[in-house]
Amino acid sequence: MKLEEARMYHGAFGDRLGRSFHLSSPPVLHSQTRRGVHLAVTELRIDQPGYGMTSPMGSDDAYLVCLNLRKQSTHELWCDGRSVCSTAYDAGTAYVLDLRCDPITYIGEPLHSLYFYMPRQAIVEASEELGKRNIAGLDIRPGECFQDAIVGHIAQTLLPIFNSATAANQPLINHLLQGLCAYMTSTYSGSSIRPDIVRGALAPWQQRLVMQMMRERIFDGISIGELAEACSLSAGALARGFKKSTGMSPHQWLLSRRVDLALELMADPDTTLAEIAFHAGFSDQSHFSRVFTQKMGVAPGAWRKSLANHKRMEAA
Structure with a gap:
């Protein structure tokens, strides 16, 4: 790919x-x-x-x-x-x-x-x-x-x-x-009118908007201030509300989406981990490896080796 x-x-x-x-x-x-x-x-x-x-x-x-x-x-x-x-x-x-x-x-x-x-x-x-x-x-x-x-x-x-x-x-x-x-x-x-909305969480439309804006800016990132302005909230209220809604900060959520993209890129065996880190929006390969390991429980190289083993099993 x-x-x-x-x-x-x-x-x-x-x-x-x-x-x-x-x-x-x-x-x-x-x-x-x-x-x-x-x-x-x-x-x-x-x-x-x-x-x-x-x-x-x-x-x-x-x-x-x-x-x-x-x-x-x-x-x-x-x-x-x-x-x-x-x-x-x-x-x-x-x-x-x-x-x-x-x-x-x-x-x-x-x-x-x-x-x-x-x-x-x-x-x-x-x-x-x-x-x-x-x-x-x-x-x-x-x-x-x-x-x-x-x-x-x-x-x-x-x-x-x-x-x-x-x-x-x-x-x-x-x-x-x-x-x-x-x-x-x-x-x-x-x-759509939910009785169990958590106090202090973002409204559903705010959460959807914030996630969409971060997806669109997955490579260069987006500031809390921009997200807060789009939701008519202060930066602090936006950050607290997002974490209340999702269990993670906006930055952590964005990093998680970058890992998702990196997993897509890993399907191409000719793409190096350094290239994957760059194209997924990480600052460098070390940052990519650290975040990937935290989310997936294994290092990128080990994940790629496991993926290759699955492909060999499928072809056998």
């Missing part, structure tokens, strides 16, 4: 999602809503045990609805660098990942799952068509496992199409993906 390609985010489906699991060209089916919002479902299979940690799946205003087709007795989930779930998943159960929270998972056993990509825009569009108002998104706790016969039946109907997707199948794919989006919105959506 070229450096300039890694700077573009294409959504957590297909090849982009596959890279997070160190898999090449996983099968994917696509659709879109009436307003042109992209929907997709990706099939992922890992046949060897002891897989380990995924790479970040991207920071996107979207959800992944994950249906487990194979039992997982050891599955852990981290969001924004914090452990939020450690549990077993039975075959046929589902859970939801909020891609705004930088989810990373540990996979200890062979895996076979379908990952439905649903942008928040699609949820809002579906809620309006259903006559529901003030819908913020899906209201399911991170990693919370649930069993839903409709989700399971839609997944089982789509499963054989991955190997024989043709233009003739597209109307059915559209019907199922759009129908699942509407069903998830109708059944699992939550109001």
